[in-house]
Amino acid sequence: MSIMKFAPEALKNLFKPPVTTKYPFVPFEYPERARGHIDIEIDQCIGCGMCVRACPSSALSVNKNEGTWTINRFDCIVCGYCVEKCPKKCLSAVPGYQEPEGEKGEATYQKSPEVLAEEKRKREEAAKKAAELKAQKANEQLANEGNKAK
Amino acid sequence: MGKRSIIPYGPQHPVLPEPIHIDLVIEDERVIEAIPSVGFIHRGLESLVDKRDFNQMAYVAERTCGICSFQHGMGYCEAVEHIFGVDVPDRARYLRTIWAELGRMHSHLLWLGLLADGFGFENLFYQAWRVREKVLDMQEMTSGGRLIFSVNVIGGVIKDITDEQMQIILKTMDEVEEELKVLQKTFLEDYSVQSRLHGIGIITKEQAHDLGCAGPFARASGVKVDMRKRGYAAYGELDFEPIVSNAGDSYARCYCRMMEIYQSIDLIRQAIGKIPKDNTLATPVKGNPDGEYFMRVEQPRGEAVYYVKANGTPNLERMRIRTPTFANLPGLCEMLKNTELSDIGLLVLTIDPCISCTER
Ligand code: SF4
Ligand code: SF4
Numbered sequence: 001m002s003i004m005k006f007a008p009e010a011l012k013n014l015f016k017p018p019v020t021t022k023y024p025f026v027p028f029e030y031p032e033r034a035r036g037h038i039d040i041e042i043d044q045c046i047g048c049g050m051c052v053r054a055c056p057s058s059a060l061s062v063n064k065n066e067g068t069w070t071i072n073r074f075d076c077i078v079c080g081y082c083v084e085k086c087p088k089k090c091l092s093a094v095p096g097y098q099e100p101e102g103e104k105g106e107a108t109y110q111k112s113p114e115v116l117a118e119e120k121r122k123r124e125e126a127a128k129k130a131a132e133l134k135a136q137k138a139n140e141q142l143a144n145e146g147n148k149a150k
Numbered sequence: 151m152g153k154r155s156i157i158p159y160g161p162q163h164p165v166l167p168e169p170i171h172i173d174l175v176i177e178d179e180r181v182i183e184a185i186p187s188v189g190f191i192h193r194g195l196e197s198l199v200d201k202r203d204f205n206q207m208a209y210v211a212e213r214t215c216g217i218c219s220f221q222h223g224m225g226y227c228e229a230v231e232h233i234f235g236v237d238v239p240d241r242a243r244y245l246r247t248i249w250a251e252l253g254r255m256h257s258h259l260l261w262l263g264l265l266a267d268g269f270g271f272e273n274l275f276y277q278a279w280r281v282r283e284k285v286l287d288m289q290e291m292t293s294g295g296r297l298i299f300s301v302n303v304i305g306g307v308i309k310d311i312t313d314e315q316m317q318i319i320l321k322t323m324d325e326v327e328e329e330l331k332v333l334q335k336t337f338l339e340d341y342s343v344q345s346r347l348h349g350i351g352i353i354t355k356e357q358a359h360d361l362g363c364a365g366p367f368a369r370a371s372g373v374k375v376d377m378r379k380r381g382y383a384a385y386g387e388l389d390f391e392p393i394v395s396n397a398g399d400s401y402a403r404c405y406c407r408m409m410e411i412y413q414s415i416d417l418i419r420q421a422i423g424k425i426p427k428d429n430t431l432a433t434p435v436k437g438n439p440d441g442e443y444f445m446r447v448e449q450p451r452g453e454a455v456y457y458v459k460a461n462g463t464p465n466l467e468r469m470r471i472r473t474p475t476f477a478n479l480p481g482l483c484e485m486l487k488n489t490e491l492s493d494i495g496l497l498v499l500t501i502d503p504c505i506s507c508t509e510r
Contacts, residue, residue, distance in 0.1 A: 005340035009332055010273050019280050031287075033309070035294035056206040079209040079300045084308060093294065 030095030042109040044090035051082035067111030165495035168505040184486035203464035215507035223302035229445035229458040242306035244425040247384040251414040256285040257450035269346040306432025347401040363481040365452020370402035377448035
């Protein structure tokens, strides 16, 4: 047992630079894997809603027709489960924490109009094709029934 | 016989990091009896199983506690894995061990800092937390979160530690070991620290055993319990012995935790040396769990029990967490008897209370 065991260390520390950095004047360097917040490449999203069903804190919502993806960043716990679940891999956890805000709000991401128009065109095309196919089938059936009747 | 009075202690108190309330019955500055009450921060986390499926619960369970977060996630996942009967890939088992030991290191360093703060040694407190920061950096580098890892899933883990990262971890472990030796001199040998810890808050081996104490609190009283010896994760393949002290006082608790940090460093080195190289990190599970299981893991604060009951639906029927602090509360009340009022703050700290996970 002895006294003043820490004195040499304390003295040494007097002449060392501080270990803390002067944030925000010195920017903080995030490691590559840091889960700061969730980012989306909205144009890749197909609006399937897998992320919405996966989210443990119900922070997400999507609207397929309007092409929007909404996240409540104050509810999100950045667990990364949505990132795991997304079939298109358009979600990612990226460095940089959510900045403080005056009010809890939601962030909505909207697909660019071109992509949305393209999707709409495709949907309409598909619907048209389906309708045509259906009409064709119906015609065939009618013809078949007509043959049978003969 | 002096006059008896009751002094309420907590839930908000300068030395207490956690909201526990204790009614202290005192007589001439000596504590006769301590009556605890908890329940200030109940979150109803267990009942979330009704609303979240068993996969989501892995992320919820992890958020039971900010300090032993990884071990909570691991305890829950291992319980569900046992119900499914899946084998976790070897690499995932080792990764879990490495992360669990990193968690133990930072928890013990946090506690050492709080202890120093508790007996008024601010400088030592800063130094302990400075060392802890290095461990936190390792956690952030490997998992992406400083405290919450979110790497455990049912069947394994979702992130790998690359070879470069392992080298960085090994290098940091060397640094931490060096710095710890400096801190150890003060924590274990300095006169002023010893005068605050020696012979205070004694719990005998019999008492610790009878009151069901857990973790370093029990081991400091000579009870050789360590759930890691059950061999979950990769602990069965690593070489270690529980650290035990026989004194049972506050100094012994400080000693045990200090030595356990060295032990964790050693376990991490062993695990990194033995980790198998394969690419599968998780065994996929199919369907829903059906059955029940008790999982016991050794958290930094002691043994935590996970009881999971599943009924073949995505939502579990019941999940129950018994946290180590809950087991240590009877020991704490016994320990507080016959002590000086001025020691109470420090003594409550020595069990490393984590009331937030106790109340879930
Ligand atoms: S990271 Fe987790 S909490 Fe956040 S949106 Fe994704 S699933 Fe929800
Ligand atoms: S899971 Fe992916 S593709 Fe599906 S809605 Fe969410 S972000 Fe879009």
